Each structure stands twice: as structure tokens, then as C-alpha cells.
Amino acid sequence: MALHPDRLFPVEPEARAIARRLFESVADLKIISPHGHTEPAWYAEDQAFPDPAALFITPDHYATRMLYSQGVRLEDLGVRRRDGKGAAVEGRAIWRLFASHFHLFAGTPTRLWLEHSLETIFGITERLQPANADALYDRIAEAIATPALRPRALYDKFGIEVIATTDGALDDLAHHDAIRRSGWHGRVVPTYRPDAVVDPEARGFLENVEKLLAMTGEPATWTGYLNAHRARRAFFKAHGATATDHGHPSAHTENLSAADAARLFDEALSGTAGPAQAYAFRGQMLTELARMSTEDGLVMQIHPGSYRNHNPSLFADFGPDKGADIPKATDYVHDLKPLLDAVGNDASLTVILFTLDETAYSRELAPLAGHYPALRLGPAWWFFDSPEGMRRFRETTTETCGFYNTVGFNDDTRAYLSIPARHDMARRVDCAYLARLVADHRLDEEEAHDLARELAYGLAKRGYRL
Amino acid sequence: MALHPDRLFPVEPEARAIARRLFESVADLKIISPHGHTEPAWYAEDQAFPDPAALFITPDHYATRMLYSQGVRLEDLGVRRRDGKGAAVEGRAIWRLFASHFHLFAGTPTRLWLEHSLETIFGITERLQPANADALYDRIAEAIATPALRPRALYDKFGIEVIATTDGALDDLAHHDAIRRSGWHGRVVPTYRPDAVVDPEARGFLENVEKLLAMTGEPATWTGYLNAHRARRAFFKAHGATATDHGHPSAHTENLSAADAARLFDEALSGTAGPAQAYAFRGQMLTELARMSTEDGLVMQIHPGSYRNHNPSLFADFGPDKGADIPKATDYVHDLKPLLDAVGNDASLTVILFTLDETAYSRELAPLAGHYPALRLGPAWWFFDSPEGMRRFRETTTETCGFYNTVGFNDDTRAYLSIPARHDMARRVDCAYLARLVADHRLDEEEAHDLARELAYGLAKRGYRL
Amino acid sequence: MALHPDRLFPVEPEARAIARRLFESVADLKIISPHGHTEPAWYAEDQAFPDPAALFITPDHYATRMLYSQGVRLEDLGVRRRDGKGAAVEGRAIWRLFASHFHLFAGTPTRLWLEHSLETIFGITERLQPANADALYDRIAEAIATPALRPRALYDKFGIEVIATTDGALDDLAHHDAIRRSGWHGRVVPTYRPDAVVDPEARGFLENVEKLLAMTGEPATWTGYLNAHRARRAFFKAHGATATDHGHPSAHTENLSAADAARLFDEALSGTAGPAQAYAFRGQMLTELARMSTEDGLVMQIHPGSYRNHNPSLFADFGPDKGADIPKATDYVHDLKPLLDAVGNDASLTVILFTLDETAYSRELAPLAGHYPALRLGPAWWFFDSPEGMRRFRETTTETCGFYNTVGFNDDTRAYLSIPARHDMARRVDCAYLARLVADHRLDEEEAHDLARELAYGLAKRGYRL
The missing domain is CATH 3.20.20.140 (Metal-dependent hydrolases)
Incomplete structure (x- = not known):
């Protein structure tokens, strides 16, 4: 990998x-x-930087548009409505949702950029998937808290x-x-x-x-x-x-x-x-x-x-x-x-x-x-x-x-x-x-x-x- | 071949x-x-199915347009005029005409589809050409008459x-x-x-x-x-x-x-x-x-x-x-x-x-x-x-x-x-x-x-x- | 080369x-x-044919447009103004100017055509550059004067x-x-x-x-x-x-x-x-x-x-x-x-x-x-x-x-x-x-x-x- x-x-x-x-x-x-x-x-x-989802997912319209195109709601990816309605979503929940749709990015540059970042900055060489989503979330969250x-x-x-x-x-x-x-x-x-x-x-x-x-x-x-x-x-x-x-x-x-x-x-x-x-x-x-x-x-x-x-x-x-x-x-x-x-x-x-x-x-x-x-x-x-x-x-x-x-x-x-x-x-x-x-x-x-x-x-x- | x-x-x-x-x-x-x-x-x-020409040539506008672009008349490929004028053309004559122009299809998908069909359905592995047109016509005609x-x-x-x-x-x-x-x-x-x-x-x-x-x-x-x-x-x-x-x-x-x-x-x-x-x-x-x-x-x-x-x-x-x-x-x-x-x-x-x-x-x-x-x-x-x-x-x-x-x-x-x-x-x-x-x-x-x-x-x- | x-x-x-x-x-x-x-x-x-610049550069708009796009004046490439103003430029000066910009043509057909001509017609196998511009100019000039x-x-x-x-x-x-x-x-x-x-x-x-x-x-x-x-x-x-x-x-x-x-x-x-x-x-x-x-x-x-x-x-x-x-x-x-x-x-x-x-x-x-x-x-x-x-x-x-x-x-x-x-x-x-x-x-x-x-x-x- x-x-x-x-x-x-x-x-x-x-x-x-x-x-x-x-x-x-x-x-x-x-x-x-x-x-x-x-x-x-x-x-x-x-x-x-704040949590992994705020770093990698919510503000990245390359990432959110792909999930949106497949029926995921933007609210569930942490994107806030202008009218302020809707509860804030936890970073971890966003990350899990993203992990369960990560196969959508096969063949896209978003996938290549993310994997490059995960490996070179966080030492992560596993493919993101539901099974390891929590572990990777924790690892990234811990690292970005460091100087x-x-x-x-x-x-x-x-x-x-x-x-x-x-x-x-x-x-x-x-x-x-x-x-x-x-x-x-x-x-x-x-x-x-x-x-x-x-x-x-x-x-x-x-x-x-x-x-x-x-x-x-x-x-x-x-x-x-x-x-x-x-x-x-x-x-x-x-x-x-x-x-x-x-x-x-x-x-x-x-x-x-x-x-x-x-x-x-x-x-x-x-x-x-x-x-x-x-x-x-x-x-x-x-x-x-x-x-x-x-x-x-x-x-x-x-x-x-x-x-x-x-x-x-x-x-x-x-x-x-x-x-x-x-x-x-x-x-x-x-x-x-x-x-x-x-x-x-x-x-x-x-x-x-x-x-x-x-x-x-x-x-x-x-x-x-x-x-x-x-x-x-x-x-x-x-x-x-x-x-x-x-x-x-x-x-x-x-x-x-x-x-x-x-x-x-x-x-x-x-x-x-x-x-x-x-x-x-x-x-x-x-x-x-x-x-x-x-x-x-x-x-x-x-x-x-x-x-x-x-x-x-x-x-x-x-x-x-x- | x-x-x-x-x-x-x-x-x-x-x-x-x-x-x-x-x-x-x-x-x-x-x-x-x-x-x-x-x-x-x-x-x-x-x-x-009827004869080989009616199967492979006359109704296929990919095939007829290429021959038409090189000066062949549609009538001669069995395409009937709306006014009913013109004699019906024999399947074998159409097939021969097609065989004599088959080189036009080099580099086209029509050629690849046809050869795939000839080999996998009729066991024909020769390239269609004037010399074998009649023999291939007979072979196809015989096969399509079978259950x-x-x-x-x-x-x-x-x-x-x-x-x-x-x-x-x-x-x-x-x-x-x-x-x-x-x-x-x-x-x-x-x-x-x-x-x-x-x-x-x-x-x-x-x-x-x-x-x-x-x-x-x-x-x-x-x-x-x-x-x-x-x-x-x-x-x-x-x-x-x-x-x-x-x-x-x-x-x-x-x-x-x-x-x-x-x-x-x-x-x-x-x-x-x-x-x-x-x-x-x-x-x-x-x-x-x-x-x-x-x-x-x-x-x-x-x-x-x-x-x-x-x-x-x-x-x-x-x-x-x-x-x-x-x-x-x-x-x-x-x-x-x-x-x-x-x-x-x-x-x-x-x-x-x-x-x-x-x-x-x-x-x-x-x-x-x-x-x-x-x-x-x-x-x-x-x-x-x-x-x-x-x-x-x-x-x-x-x-x-x-x-x-x-x-x-x-x-x-x-x-x-x-x-x-x-x-x-x-x-x-x-x-x-x-x-x-x-x-x-x-x-x-x-x-x-x-x-x-x-x-x-x-x-x-x-x-x-x- | x-x-x-x-x-x-x-x-x-x-x-x-x-x-x-x-x-x-x-x-x-x-x-x-x-x-x-x-x-x-x-x-x-x-x-x-006249001199090398008149042969290869001045009349070739593929050549002059590339140099022009990088700030070279057409006058300096021998292109004459309609109003007749401006001194004529020596072929050798044009050739030198071209040689000093020849790197611009990397990846272009102009470069491939020129090198093919230089080698097959003039026996020149060196890359044109400021250091050899005069020598190549002389060699081409001499050759084109021959029957x-x-x-x-x-x-x-x-x-x-x-x-x-x-x-x-x-x-x-x-x-x-x-x-x-x-x-x-x-x-x-x-x-x-x-x-x-x-x-x-x-x-x-x-x-x-x-x-x-x-x-x-x-x-x-x-x-x-x-x-x-x-x-x-x-x-x-x-x-x-x-x-x-x-x-x-x-x-x-x-x-x-x-x-x-x-x-x-x-x-x-x-x-x-x-x-x-x-x-x-x-x-x-x-x-x-x-x-x-x-x-x-x-x-x-x-x-x-x-x-x-x-x-x-x-x-x-x-x-x-x-x-x-x-x-x-x-x-x-x-x-x-x-x-x-x-x-x-x-x-x-x-x-x-x-x-x-x-x-x-x-x-x-x-x-x-x-x-x-x-x-x-x-x-x-x-x-x-x-x-x-x-x-x-x-x-x-x-x-x-x-x-x-x-x-x-x-x-x-x-x-x-x-x-x-x-x-x-x-x-x-x-x-x-x-x-x-x-x-x-x-x-x-x-x-x-x-x-x-x-x-x-x-x-x-x-x-x-x-």
C-alpha cells in the first residue's frame, strides 16, 4: 500500500x-x-490544526462534491447551513462516513493527494476503510496536536x-x-x-x-x-x-x-x-x-x-x-x-x-x-x-x-x-x-x-x- | 488471423x-x-435470421456509410428506396461488394466486431476478401439456418x-x-x-x-x-x-x-x-x-x-x-x-x-x-x-x-x-x-x-x- | 546529437x-x-539561396513567432517594416540571436525539422548554440553557394x-x-x-x-x-x-x-x-x-x-x-x-x-x-x-x-x-x-x-x- x-x-x-x-x-x-x-x-x-475531518474533508470541495454526487448530505460532512439549522456533526462521524465512501475516489487525484499526505506526514500506509477509520482518526488527531x-x-x-x-x-x-x-x-x-x-x-x-x-x-x-x-x-x-x-x-x-x-x-x-x-x-x-x-x-x-x-x-x-x-x-x-x-x-x-x-x-x-x-x-x-x-x-x-x-x-x-x-x-x-x-x-x-x-x-x- | x-x-x-x-x-x-x-x-x-448480407451489412449503417463514402450506391447494398424503384439485390452480390471494400474498415471497430462474430459464431478465421467471399457466404448461410x-x-x-x-x-x-x-x-x-x-x-x-x-x-x-x-x-x-x-x-x-x-x-x-x-x-x-x-x-x-x-x-x-x-x-x-x-x-x-x-x-x-x-x-x-x-x-x-x-x-x-x-x-x-x-x-x-x-x-x- | x-x-x-x-x-x-x-x-x-538567416529564420513564422513571444523584436530577426524604417540586419547577427534563443524550441516540431535539415543537408550534428553559431553559419553559407x-x-x-x-x-x-x-x-x-x-x-x-x-x-x-x-x-x-x-x-x-x-x-x-x-x-x-x-x-x-x-x-x-x-x-x-x-x-x-x-x-x-x-x-x-x-x-x-x-x-x-x-x-x-x-x-x-x-x-x- x-x-x-x-x-x-x-x-x-x-x-x-x-x-x-x-x-x-x-x-x-x-x-x-x-x-x-x-x-x-x-x-x-x-x-x-483542528480535528482530522476539519483538516481533510469538510473544507475540501473535491472531497465533499464526490460524496454529494452519490447521495451523501453535505450536512453530514460537517458543512454548515447558512440558516444555522442542523446540529454540528462530530469530526469522527464525518471521518467514518468518508471512510465508508473512500472507494469512490479510485482513479482521482484526491485519492493520490490524501494517501501521499497520510504516509509522508502521518506515516500511515494503510488504505482508509471503515475498519481502520477510528484508528487512523486517532492517530491523525494526536499528531496534529503536536508542535x-x-x-x-x-x-x-x-x-x-x-x-x-x-x-x-x-x-x-x-x-x-x-x-x-x-x-x-x-x-x-x-x-x-x-x-x-x-x-x-x-x-x-x-x-x-x-x-x-x-x-x-x-x-x-x-x-x-x-x-x-x-x-x-x-x-x-x-x-x-x-x-x-x-x-x-x-x-x-x-x-x-x-x-x-x-x-x-x-x-x-x-x-x-x-x-x-x-x-x-x-x-x-x-x-x-x-x-x-x-x-x-x-x-x-x-x-x-x-x-x-x-x-x-x-x-x-x-x-x-x-x-x-x-x-x-x-x-x-x-x-x-x-x-x-x-x-x-x-x-x-x-x-x-x-x-x-x-x-x-x-x-x-x-x-x-x-x-x-x-x-x-x-x-x-x-x-x-x-x-x-x-x-x-x-x-x-x-x-x-x-x-x-x-x-x-x-x-x-x-x-x-x-x-x-x-x-x-x-x-x-x-x-x-x-x-x-x-x-x-x-x-x-x-x-x-x-x-x-x-x-x-x-x-x-x-x-x-x- | x-x-x-x-x-x-x-x-x-x-x-x-x-x-x-x-x-x-x-x-x-x-x-x-x-x-x-x-x-x-x-x-x-x-x-x-435471413441471409448473411441482411444479417451483417444492409441494416448496419456503420457498414453502409463507409462504403457510401467511397462511392458505393446504397441500392447496391440492398438498401431499399422509399419509392420502391430499383430491383432487389441478391444477398450474395451484396456480400461480394462488401468483401471487395473490406479494406476500408482497417482501424475501425466495425472490422473488429465483424471478425469477432465470424470467428466466435461461425469459426471463420480468414480475413474476408473477394477470393473467399462466396465460400464464407455459404458457410454463414448454412449456419444461420440451424437451430x-x-x-x-x-x-x-x-x-x-x-x-x-x-x-x-x-x-x-x-x-x-x-x-x-x-x-x-x-x-x-x-x-x-x-x-x-x-x-x-x-x-x-x-x-x-x-x-x-x-x-x-x-x-x-x-x-x-x-x-x-x-x-x-x-x-x-x-x-x-x-x-x-x-x-x-x-x-x-x-x-x-x-x-x-x-x-x-x-x-x-x-x-x-x-x-x-x-x-x-x-x-x-x-x-x-x-x-x-x-x-x-x-x-x-x-x-x-x-x-x-x-x-x-x-x-x-x-x-x-x-x-x-x-x-x-x-x-x-x-x-x-x-x-x-x-x-x-x-x-x-x-x-x-x-x-x-x-x-x-x-x-x-x-x-x-x-x-x-x-x-x-x-x-x-x-x-x-x-x-x-x-x-x-x-x-x-x-x-x-x-x-x-x-x-x-x-x-x-x-x-x-x-x-x-x-x-x-x-x-x-x-x-x-x-x-x-x-x-x-x-x-x-x-x-x-x-x-x-x-x-x-x-x-x-x-x-x-x- | x-x-x-x-x-x-x-x-x-x-x-x-x-x-x-x-x-x-x-x-x-x-x-x-x-x-x-x-x-x-x-x-x-x-x-x-541567400544566407542562412534568410533561408531558415526570417521568412519562417514558426521561428519568428516563438522568439517574438519571448520579447525579441521582429526587426532584429530581419523582418522588414512596411514603412521601410530601420536598418537592414546582417544575416550573421540574426543567426546569432536565433542561436541564443534556440532552447525555446525544445519539444517543438520546428526544432526537429531544423535539426533534420542541418544533419541531412549540411552534415551538422551539433546542437545550435551561441558557442557554435558562427561556425555553423559559415558552414551553411558555404554549402548553399554550391550547385x-x-x-x-x-x-x-x-x-x-x-x-x-x-x-x-x-x-x-x-x-x-x-x-x-x-x-x-x-x-x-x-x-x-x-x-x-x-x-x-x-x-x-x-x-x-x-x-x-x-x-x-x-x-x-x-x-x-x-x-x-x-x-x-x-x-x-x-x-x-x-x-x-x-x-x-x-x-x-x-x-x-x-x-x-x-x-x-x-x-x-x-x-x-x-x-x-x-x-x-x-x-x-x-x-x-x-x-x-x-x-x-x-x-x-x-x-x-x-x-x-x-x-x-x-x-x-x-x-x-x-x-x-x-x-x-x-x-x-x-x-x-x-x-x-x-x-x-x-x-x-x-x-x-x-x-x-x-x-x-x-x-x-x-x-x-x-x-x-x-x-x-x-x-x-x-x-x-x-x-x-x-x-x-x-x-x-x-x-x-x-x-x-x-x-x-x-x-x-x-x-x-x-x-x-x-x-x-x-x-x-x-x-x-x-x-x-x-x-x-x-x-x-x-x-x-x-x-x-x-x-x-x-x-x-x-x-x-x-
Whole structure:
């Protein structure tokens, strides 16, 4: 049951041997984690994590969605209803329920991440099942109470060199301040994620913009609003940020005149903007934010194409981020054109594109990134952060835009304990891909070694200017 | 030339050995055939099949379309014109023509199915070619005249445990009645396919609905029409049906108010419904039929995305189902939302989705099935019922929705003799996929054995409530 | 560093051995190059090629786009600005700049083509890098000054049997004339590419049509215009052409009445046609040109789905074909229907379809080509003219339309020295694909040998009627 040293490598012995050699040279490289969702409070306060279910199950929508799809109620997995109804569920009961459904995860990355964490952090090499659920629960609960498994200790144990969090535009970054003031050697940097003050359809948009303007002392004008963004970006940058992040329903951008943009802003702020205006405003803001990136050097990340909260009754009961966001077809070639017309030829800018629509890899994203100096491709994302997903990403992009128009791996996770597992998976899959290119003589092994290092470490570090 | 025991397995010896072991444990499992198009009359009357051409070529649009694409006339393959013109063609002449074009099928599943049938049923291990066409024709003709190759004997020889037919809503199920009354041990169940009374654009829609209402004694109102469906479903269920089937141009659904739906029904029945109304009505009916499934427990199958009768002159001459149905892009994430809003969270409901647009696997179908309790994914369908098609289905869905949100294999065929060949292919390809996961240490071989059994037998049996 | 004899073959020894045997039997077959962009002047004048940079870098948009995407200026690669500003750059400086960025091409076909050319034509087996850039430059420069590397000598050295060029409808084919009159044994045939007189949105459309009518003595009427095409096609055919080529933004076709088409033509010619009229006119012309092909037997090629000149500032500075054409989603099933309704059942017609949208392979193109007698599939095109691109083409089309509804390989290149490299790659990848089918017992090795020969030679020769 123990983790096999050759996992995820090609089965053919010659290619496997190459993959082994490549992986050996990158397995112990420091982790660059330039995009993710861990809590800055963890590093600031360095408290022990709560019980195993709260650590591994309840907050992980990969885990809860699979059980939900097979008829398990979210309440029974510890997910709290918005109306506060329903009794709290014991961690142990959640863990048992999970154990009795663990076979559902066969063939999924969630299974591989969990088993990697259990073995490397807790020394557990048994497959989770009803019979051993209680024993494993106790063992994990005991371990996470110890100082060796507190966030800062794990940061060192995991070999993290730098980790980025994702923070709203209105965030005071107090935890990031506290981390810095504490004198701890870890490097935790914020990321500027302004969706809530950029999307007129976001919950509380008007209040959010009001706060933004108040925080920065700017007037409620288009110019004031843009300057407020500039001020907050500078604030984030002063706290170590090197990047911004933008999760939009589509990749749509606009390149309006200042007058038209100002008019749109006034509509948005008056609360009269309908869906078409909101769509246009979000699009215009991507271009404005890209222009700001040419000024302040922050790397821009665009994550489009998720139909958020597809399940309205689940959303009503439990709120967002419960596994009901569904990918949709995304058109980059037309949608990004206004932004690219404005800033696409600026080689000092870096815009990193992600997708949930794999058809865009070979048809649009690799051709775009293989041409525009400002564009790079982010790694296989979300549902595609998986062995087959990563393989398809390389197979459908490399031939057109090469390796150097990509930016290495990022774990994009709120599951802190899974971070080493995810980087391990990405490094293995990339080494397996490179090994196949070496084995059929498309690359020399020597350059494959250089590339393996770039994919595991160099590209992320340089791509995100860390 | 004989069938190789390792066909469709991985070539790498280690993975091949695993695939062999997995396949050995499922090769002889009984066949569950929960969706198909064999004729209930075959089982009821148990007559010998006609000549080899009528058995293997003329009714098989996979076979005739390939020859047609290379300039062979359908008339020469025995396909009769609607206007009755043209002389009947002798089976032997058709067979010879087919033999002289058999090289066209290299690399296709049709070739693999045919050769499997020839060897396992007729003991023929030579490749079909002009030189042996007559001899093979005689050998097959002789064999199918014997009692051992009648439908009921083949049912046993093939190891079928249960087989579903597909039957119009107006069908009297007389053959199913006859089968039951005959005391034969075979289990042949009908499937409720109401497209002809659901689609206002279907040929004869108004007459069909009239018949439906007459059969059930319901009035020509929206409520009466829905009750007529309920009555027919109950009739099918009483004859053994466990499922319904819906072949729609798109996955579009609606969730209208009862008043709006009633108005739409009245338009459809008055013959004034245009394409937009027909589109909406079909969409509304999918939701209504899903609601009925929550009442009566029938599993619902949705087969969308075929552009039927793409070739109008061929349709005029020969009618439907002559190989001129072409897949088109299909949007599940928006189209299914109204139905899912209505019943998607009902874990007692099973809706099985199929696609002819492979891009939907990883982008939409696996994410949807990995979340909604009511959804399951049907196997790779029609043009994708093939080794590469099945492999891509597993590779692009498993990581997101696992194995247990799929429902095993179904052969979907009217080619009775190919049924064992198709299940053999599916079992081999699934074992090959599992073997690769075992070989690169994503699964243990022990659990792969359990999964192989589920994919070959258990998932179909439970998924279709058989 | 030298080219490995097993490059691009399966790694698994059994499959590799089969691939070797298959490749041996096709490696030395003559090259049929039925679609490409070499200059007829080369063969007519037989002059030495200029310096290495002008040969390998400046005109190759695959090469320049990759460097541009990483911040290199096109000016520094020798690409001249339209306004004539900027000093000419020395070939040696361009070569050095290229050498210092050569690592960007790891994993791309450009790298494999270049290394194949360097070794087989110049005997260079070192990897290009800054340290050896000058030495290799000198070596290449010296060699291309010799008679052995002039266009006609290379034609023989490369083993070309016939090569097609691509020529505007207004071209006088003087170079083709000169080639024929010279008595040289090489076969260089033109291809009729009328986009500039067919697309109302093409630069200079009105002048182009005026010239077309003047050349053919036809009046400025719809009938005159169609007859002018007929006359030019006859002229091309008399110069050896066997095919036409059409590069349209989409696959859209129309099948209008003669009166409506004539009205559209009048609008186009009056300069009052907007985008919708231009779109309709282009679509109508595809159908008209297909009809002409049924008359004169010229094979019709349709290359849709490129968003040309996506980067307007680059286009303003440098003009078209500088690496800024980006693929877009393409719908064949609806777009081609009017053309297919008109002529799709004509088995004497050959229409060859290409795509930049790989999702169409399995969903639309293979099902269409596997049905309509007039349709064939062109090989993996442009960004997909690569090992993975070719593999995906076979894996997603063969099972539905077989091998015989495809037309072999074409190199589609203006990079003359890369022609053997490209055919070598295509033959290897096809043999690798066939070897896998043999190794897992989907094909016999004997028929794989026949198929390898068809894919490398026979299908292109027959498909293009050469």
C-alpha cells in the first residue's frame, strides 16, 4: 500500500528509468507556490490544526462534491447551513462516513493527494476503510496536536521557499503584517484579488466600492476608482505581492474610450447596470488592470470560464464554493483581443492565462501564448490538476508555444497538507512527459534535466517575479 | 488471423500481464445489455435470421456509410428506396461488394466486431476478401439456418442475463407479452422512448399525440397529455421496463410554469408551433419526464447532439438512419440547468447522459456528474463506441467523477450478432485502462479487480435498476 | 546529437520493432507534395539561396513567432517594416540571436525539422548554440553557394516526384511556363487560389475582380464573373494544376438561388457589401467553386478557421503572415451543409477539408467524411503538423472514417529545406500509429505495410489526382 517510488512514471522500463533520473534531480527542490488559498492567519498565529475531518474533508470541495454526487448530505460532512439549522456533526462521524465512501475516489487525484499526505506526514500506509477509520482518526488527531505539525513547522518540513495567498482588495493584510513583524523566516506574500470591487454582479458590490474609495480617500469617479486600485495595488506590493488574480465568468475584455468607461462606471455605481453593462465593465476592468500591471510590474492572472453556483438550491442552503461550480466553453481568441490590442505586445507585462476548457489549449491558448510577448500559460487548473489533465496540457501546448511560455506549477489549494503531494504529482507527471520525449528522441536527456528543473522551480519563480 | 488473446491490451509486458489477469476475471461475466435496438420479435418468434448480407451489412449503417463514402450506391447494398424503384439485390452480390471494400474498415471497430462474430459464431478465421467471399457466404448461410443460431439459442450462447429493447410510446409491447407468455427464461425488457409524441417537429406528431391520448383515454389538455405519459410509463413498467430514453437534437431543457407549459402544449397541438416553440416544448418535456421518473423510478436516458438526416437527398430517397446523422457541439452546462434546478438534487432519481461531443466529457459532463446526485454518465456512444473512444472517455472523466458516477457499458446496437463482440471490446478496453492505472501505481491490482467487475457488470445492473 | 534512427517510434520494444519495419518500407518512397508554398521562381531560375538567416529564420513564422513571444523584436530577426524604417540586419547577427534563443524550441516540431535539415543537408550534428553559431553559419553559407544545393538539385536530392505551388487567380504562371519550357524533368504544378478575387473583404478586392474580368474578357456580371473563374481554372489546369485552395475565415457556405447570388455579386462589386454580405458571398462562392470542380475535375481544398492578423499593431508595422494568425472554433456540420446539399453526394468530386480546431476531428469531420462521397480529410494542419498533432488526428478520425477517407500528408510549407524533414516526420508518426494497432492486434502487420505505403504515397497521389 505504501507510496511506490515509480508512481506516475511511464511503465515501459527505458522511459521509466529516464523519468526516475529526471525526477531524482528535482524531487527535493524547494517549493515555489505562487498561487493558492491557504490562510495567512495560519502562518501568523501558528496554531495547531483542528480535528482530522476539519483538516481533510469538510473544507475540501473535491472531497465533499464526490460524496454529494452519490447521495451523501453535505450536512453530514460537517458543512454548515447558512440558516444555522442542523446540529454540528462530530469530526469522527464525518471521518467514518468518508471512510465508508473512500472507494469512490479510485482513479482521482484526491485519492493520490490524501494517501501521499497520510504516509509522508502521518506515516500511515494503510488504505482508509471503515475498519481502520477510528484508528487512523486517532492517530491523525494526536499528531496534529503536536508542535511538529503546526503551520510554520510544516512550512519548513514541506520545503516551501515562498507561498502566495489570495486576498480581497479590501483586506488590511494584518496577518501578513503580523508574519513580517514576527521575524519568522518564512516568505508568505499576498495576491491582489479585486473581483468583489470589479464585478457589478458581485454580492455587495456597491458597498465594496464605497469601502475601497473610503480606504484610499478617492472620489466616486472613474478616475478616483482607478486610482483607488492603484493605491491598493501599491499597498499589496509593499506587503510583498508580486501578482494579481482575476476570476471572471468569461475571458471577455473591452478596450473602451475613457469617456465610455467612465459612463459605464457611473451606471455600475448608480446600481442601474444590467447584465450587459456588468459584462462590459468587468471586461473593461481587465484591460485597465493589465495597464496598471504595465505600470507597477504586478503579474496578472486571469482564471475565466467557471459557471459559479450552478446549483441554486445548494447555494441557497450552503453558499458558494461547495463543489457546484461547473466549467463552460471559453473563447479566448475573440474575448482577449481588446486587452491584447491594448497591451499584448508589451514584453514587460506578464498575463498568465488559465482555462477550464481544454479545447482551448491547442486551438487558442498555445497559439496566443506562442505569439504575444505579454502572455504566458498557467498550469492545468482545478479539475485538470491531475495526472491525465497535466499530461494533456503538455501534449497540446508544448509543440506550439514550447515550455518557456508556461509558468511551471501552482497548487491553487486551501488544503495545506496536500501541498507537497500536489507538487510531487506535478513534478512526476512533467518528468514522465519529458522522459517520453527523451525516449523517442525528441529531446536529449541533458536538456530534459534542465527543463525538469525549470518546470519544477525556475519558471514559476521567474514567471511570478518571486 | 485468429483473434489474439491479448488484443486491445497494453503492449508493455507488465501492463499487459495485469490487463490479462483483470480480463480473465470478467471475460465470462453475464452480459447486461440495458440499452439497445434488437427486435423484440426475434425473441418472441425465434425464427432463423435471413441471409448473411441482411444479417451483417444492409441494416448496419456503420457498414453502409463507409462504403457510401467511397462511392458505393446504397441500392447496391440492398438498401431499399422509399419509392420502391430499383430491383432487389441478391444477398450474395451484396456480400461480394462488401468483401471487395473490406479494406476500408482497417482501424475501425466495425472490422473488429465483424471478425469477432465470424470467428466466435461461425469459426471463420480468414480475413474476408473477394477470393473467399462466396465460400464464407455459404458457410454463414448454412449456419444461420440451424437451430443453434436462432435468437433464443444465441441469447444463451452469448451469456445474456438481461437485454433491453427500445420501443415507441405507442407500442403495444405485444412481442414482449408473447415472450413472457411463452415461459422462456430469457429476460427482454422494453424501454420507453416517447420522442415521436414529444417532439412537435417529429413526422406525424399530431397523429401520434392523438393516438397516445386515445390509448389512455386522456383529454387533449396539458394535464391529460402528462397523465397519458404516466399511464404509458406504467404500462411499460408493468412489462418490465426500468428505463426511458430520449434522443433530442440538443440537451436543452426548460422549467416553465404549468401555465406557460400548458400554453406551449396548446400551440404544439394546434399545429402553430414554430421551431422556437418546438425547441421549448421538447425542453420542457425533458423536465416533465424527469419529474415522472422521480415518481415511478424509471431511469432516464438523454442522448442529445445528433444532427439527424443531414443529407436531404439521401433522406428523400432512403429515409432515416442511413448513416447521415452527424454529431454537433453540445452545451450541457446551460442546457441542462432548468432540469437540474428542478430535480438535480434528488438522489432517488437517475438521469444518464450521453454525448457525441467529446469536448463535453472533461469540461461539462464529468464535473456535472461529479456533483449532482441525480446524474450519471453513459458510456462512450455511437461513433465513440470504439477502443480509442472508450479510452478517451475514461481518461477525461475518471479523474473528476470517478468510476461510480458512470453506468458501465451498453451496446446500443441492432446488430444482434455483434453484442458479444462489443461487450468483449468494452471489457478489454476498460481492463487495459485499469491495468495502466495499476502499472503506474494509481490503483492496487486488488481494487482494479473489483472495479473491472463493476465496469463489466455491476454498474450497469445497478445503474439501470435491473 | 545525431538523428536517432528510432526517433518518434513507440518506446516499447515490440511496437518499436514493428514501426521500424514499417518505416523501412516507406522511408525511401518518392515525395508527393500536393500542397505547399515554395516559389515557382526557385525552380524556374535555379539560383542559389541567400544566407542562412534568410533561408531558415526570417521568412519562417514558426521561428519568428516563438522568439517574438519571448520579447525579441521582429526587426532584429530581419523582418522588414512596411514603412521601410530601420536598418537592414546582417544575416550573421540574426543567426546569432536565433542561436541564443534556440532552447525555446525544445519539444517543438520546428526544432526537429531544423535539426533534420542541418544533419541531412549540411552534415551538422551539433546542437545550435551561441558557442557554435558562427561556425555553423559559415558552414551553411558555404554549402548553399554550391550547385549541389540549388533548388533543382535539391528537388532530386529530396526525392520529390511532384510538388504543387499555391498561386493567386491573377497569376500569369510565367515561372511555371519557364519551368516547362526549360525541359527540366521536375514536376512543379500550380494550385488555383482565388481568395483575393472571392473575398469582398480582401485588400484590393475590387481591383482584383476588375483584373480578373479584364484577363478573361468577361463582363462585370455574376455570369461573367463565374465564367472568368472557369477560364482561369482552365488556364491553371493547362499548366498542370490538379487542385484549388481556399483559405476562408470560417467553413460557412451558402446555396443561394442564381438571382440572389447575382444580387450579392452586384453589391460586392458596387463596394456596398458590409460584413454580412461579404460573409454570404464567400460562402456562396465555395459552393460555386465546388460546382466548377464537378465540371473540370479540380480537387477542392478548404482551409477554414484562422483569425488572420489578430495583432493589429504588428500587422500595421509588418503586414500579414508574421505569426499572428490564431485558430478559432469552427463549425463544419452547419457551415458546410449548403455546399453538401448541392454537391456532397457527387462521388466524382473531391473536397478536402482541413481544420485548426481539433475538436472537429471526432465530432464533425470524421463523421462527415465517413459519409459524404465528395469529402476527404486533409492531414493535421499548421500548428498540428507535429508528432502529437498527427497522432491525435489518426486517433480521433480513423475509427470513424478509416484511412481511405484521408489523403496522406502534405507539407504546406514555404521552407523548402524542411520538406524532407516534414515528410520524414509524418511517415514516422504514421508508422508509429500503425505499429501500435499491430502490436495490440487491431491490424495485421501485412496490411499495415500496405497502409503505410498508402499514407506515405498512394493516398496523396490519388487524392490529388496527381
